[in-house]
Amino acid sequence: MNFEFSAEQIQLKDIARKFLEKEDSVKRARAVLEGETSYDEELWKLIGEMGFTATAIPEKYDGLGLGYLELCVIAEELGRSLAPTPFSSSVYLATEFLLKLGSEEMKQNYLPKLASGSLIGTFAHTEGNTSPTEENISCEVKDNLINGIKIVVPDGDVADFTIVTAKEGNDVGLYLVDLNSDGVEIVNQQTLDPSRSHASLIFKGAKTITLGSANEGWDNLQNILDRAAVLFAFEQLGGAEASMDMAKEYAMGRFAFGRSIASFQAIKHKLADMYIAVELARSNCYYGAWALSTDAPELATAAATSRVSASQAFNECSKENIQTHGGMGFTWEFDCHLYYRRCRQLAANIGSQSIWKDKLISSLERANQL
Numbered sequence: 001m002n003f004e005f006s007a008e009q010i011q012l013k014d015i016a017r018k019f020l021e022k023e024d025s026v027k028r029a030r031a032v033l034e035g036e037t038s039y040d041e042e043l044w045k046l047i048g049e050m051g052f053t054a055t056a057i058p059e060k061y062d063g064l065g066l067g068y069l070e071l072c073v074i075a076e077e078l079g080r081s082l083a084p085t086p087f088s089s090s091v092y093l094a095t096e097f098l099l100k101l102g103s104e105e106m107k108q109n110y111l112p113k114l115a116s117g118s119l120i121g122t123f124a125h126t127e128g129n130t131s132p133t134e135e136n137i138s139c140e141v142k143d144n145l146i147n148g149i150k151i152v153v154p155d156g157d158v159a160d161f162t163i164v165t166a167k168e169g170n171d172v173g174l175y176l177v178d179l180n181s182d183g184v185e186i187v188n189q190q191t192l193d194p195s196r197s198h199a200s201l202i203f204k205g206a207k208t209i210t211l212g213s214a215n216e217g218w219d220n221l222q223n224i225l226d227r228a229a230v231l232f233a234f235e236q237l238g239g240a241e242a243s244m245d246m247a248k249e250y251a252m253g254r255f256a257f258g259r260s261i262a263s264f265q266a267i268k269h270k271l272a273d274m275y276i277a278v279e280l281a282r283s284n285c286y287y288g289a290w291a292l293s294t295d296a297p298e299l300a301t302a303a304a305t306s307r308v309s310a311s312q313a314f315n316e317c318s319k320e321n322i323q324t325h326g327g328m329g330f331t332w333e334f335d336c337h338l339y340y341r342r343c344r345q346l347a348a349n350i351g352s353q354s355i356w357k358d359k360l361i362s363s364l365e366r367a368n369q370l
Contacts, residue, residue: 009073016077019050025081029195029338032084038158038188038197044085048117052078053091057099061111068227068293072234072285079238082342084195086120086155088235088349092228094121097163101174101212101220110161122159123350124150124201125221131355132165134218139166139203141175144210145183146203154349156199157188163211164203165221173217175208182206193341225350226303230288233303233310236346237278237285240310243317243339244274247324270324274317281306281313301367304360311346311353318343 005013028040047053055071057063064070071091078087095114098106098121113119125132127139127150139148146166153162156179164175179186183206189198212220248271251262261267288306291299318340322329329336347353 005069005073009069012070013073013077016050016052016074017080019046020077020081020083025083026335026338029082029084029342030335032195033193033338033341039086039155039195040084043083044087044117047083047085047087053087053117054115055091057095057111057115061107061115063111063115068230069289071231072289072292075231075234076238079235079342079346080242082195082239082242082338086122086158086196088228088232089122089155089159090114090117090120092231093123093224093350094159094161094163096224096227097121097123097174097176097211100224102176106176106209106211119161120155120159122153122155122162124153124156124162124164126150126152131351134172137165137167137172139164141166141168141173141208144208145205146175146177146208147205148203150201150203152189152191152198152348153201154196154198156201157186157197162201164201164208165217166208168214171215171217172221173214174211174220176211177203177206177208191345193345195338196342196345222300226300227292228350229303229307229356230285230292232346232349233281233285233288233306236310236314236343237281239339239342239346240274240278240281240313240317243314243321243336243343244271244278246336246339247271247274247317247321251324267324270320274320277313277316281309284309298367300363301360304356304363307356308353308360311356314339314343315347 023043023046025043028043032040051064052074054063055066055074056068059065098110110119114121130136139146139150146164148166150164159179161176161178164177165172166175183204185202187200189200191198251267251271252260254261284306288302291302322336322340325334325336328334
């Protein structure tokens with residue numbers, strides 16, 4: 001059985017890699033980190049023109065009508081290049097919510113603009129220091145108006161709209177809020193990786209549009225998060241492999257005591273451990289890609305497995321990349337810290353690693369009970 005991507009998908013991956021290398025995406029990430037902008041608007045526009053934002057959107061909504069496997073290979077290259085854009089927020093999350101839960105009118109209004117990149121969406125879920133659960137959601141919707149606060153919303157300061165979790169009565173529902181409307185206050189938040197901006201959203205009677213059925217909101221949310229987790233995992237996989245390649249290249253070119261440090265046993269062991277972590281994550285990500293593209297019953301298990309494995313691989317590789325570079329790896333001038341920053345940021349998006357470990361255990365327990 002062949003688990004590899006098709007020739008066309010590999011070609012798409014090659015096109016994405018060459019495009020992002022040509023645009024020097026890593027350099028752009030550093031520029032955003034050191035500057036005052038929230039993301040690279042020029043790169044975002046070019047990504048839209050390349051059609052990457054339209055990958056999984058059906059042709060009837062001006063999308064490319066491809067599949068999730070194609071979106072997975074693009075996500076991996078975006079992770080490798082540290083692209084400082086709101087791609088994950090707008091494509092993995094906002095677009096998915098609308099595709100799966102939006103009315104036909106909402107799809108007609110939003111998806112063509114999301115496909116072109118002219119509209120940016122995000123997802124607002126976190127409220128406090130504890131992980132959001134069905135019981136502790138405090139944002140409330142009454143008469144189609146929302147009140148409450150969401151924190152650390154990725155790309156919340158640049159998005160045009162957000163999907164929000166909120167309670168209406170005793171049920172947690174999903175709602176769309178126009179961030180340019182009255183009753184919305186946006187406060188920028190500082191994070192470890194400023195090349196991917198975050199913000200707090202304060203809702204004071206802002207108008208909402210309901211997505212899906214209110215009494216199925218929490219179940220719908222878990223399904224969308226599982227789907228997004230696979231795509232985030234591929235982005236983490238790309239970053240992990242790039243960190244490993246950077247460490248390998250430096251080790252082979254750095255000489256000490258008359259020979260390359262890559263020949264030293266301690267460095268060999270570091271690189272070998274990084275390679276094992278990357279390949280383990282890759283196999284789990286492929287499992288997740290299969291489950292996502294086929295909408296398999298195993299999606300919850302596959303999503304949690306790929307998410308946990310990719311988070312661990314990116315952490316291992318970005319950390320050991322710094323160590324392999326030695327004292328220079330800790331300096332601002334080297335790019336090692338850019339990958340470590342992105343590693344920690346991605347590990348916190350859509351839930352921490354501990355949350356996804358719990359989800360993995362729960363999904364395996366459910367599977368054993370069937």
